[in-house]
Amino acid sequence: MREVLPTLRPITQRDYAQYFRLLDVVFGELPIERIRPFDIAEYLRVRGETSKVRANREKALFSTIFNYARAWGYVDSVNPCVGVKGFKEKARDRYVSDEEYLSLWRTAHPTVQDAMDLALCTAQRPADVLKIVVGDIADGKLSISQNKTGKKLRIAIEGDLADVIARILAKPRSTTNHTLLQDPDGKSLTYFALRSRFDKAREKSGVSFQFRDLRAKAATDVEDLAHAQSLLGHKNRSTTEIYTRERRGDLVRPLFKRGKD
Known part of the structure; x- marks a missing residue:
């Protein structure tokens, strides 16, 4: 410790x-x-x-x-956790609808709105969104190095992402702090501030999803598995298939039976 x-x-x-x-x-x-x-x-x-x-x-x-x-030499016995099974955990399968997203977004602090939009456009984890600096924006691309996996991505700045970044940069901001997401006082938006403000907006809007669910929503809404895999930074296509399919289920065609004349 x-x-x-x-x-x-x-x-x-x-x-x-x-x-x-x-x-x-x-x-x-x-x-x-x-x-x-x-x-x-x-x-x-x-x-x-x-x-x-x-x-x-x-x-x-x-x-x-x-x-x-x-x-460190304090003990040489086998780790007592070896062979002791933990509880089985169910994979999270929450899908955030557009209506739920907008409902929470409208009640959220402006910094939370910016963070939500960045997370949705890029499909990145909260920590990776918060650490983006202005210098990561260059040559029409947003460069990201994922904390969890070390995976490096370059996301084209176009469409909604271009609008979101332009909106953020147009706000009054500190000239000495280069973090993209800033509080009104020019300090970097922290995870704890984001979490607290997001929870308040969630309570006010009556919507129950978590901020991390936006990553899955982005990947699921793409509906192009190869594109989703690239955004998420997954090594295996099968991981992306499970990640997205469990959110909304497989899209299947109904049984069609022609009625009697």
């Missing part, structure tokens, strides 16, 4: 800090070599009564911490 956590992304730091507090209550005073697979399984069982997803995340953090302990 002292040496590794500060090197991670802010959102990961926040999540890990929350997970660690709970793990520390249970395992903090136990000698590390005495922690057994049974202890991990029991933690999952009890924690899963409240949240199965969080139980899985906390187990994953414990496993990471234990692996560091092995690498």
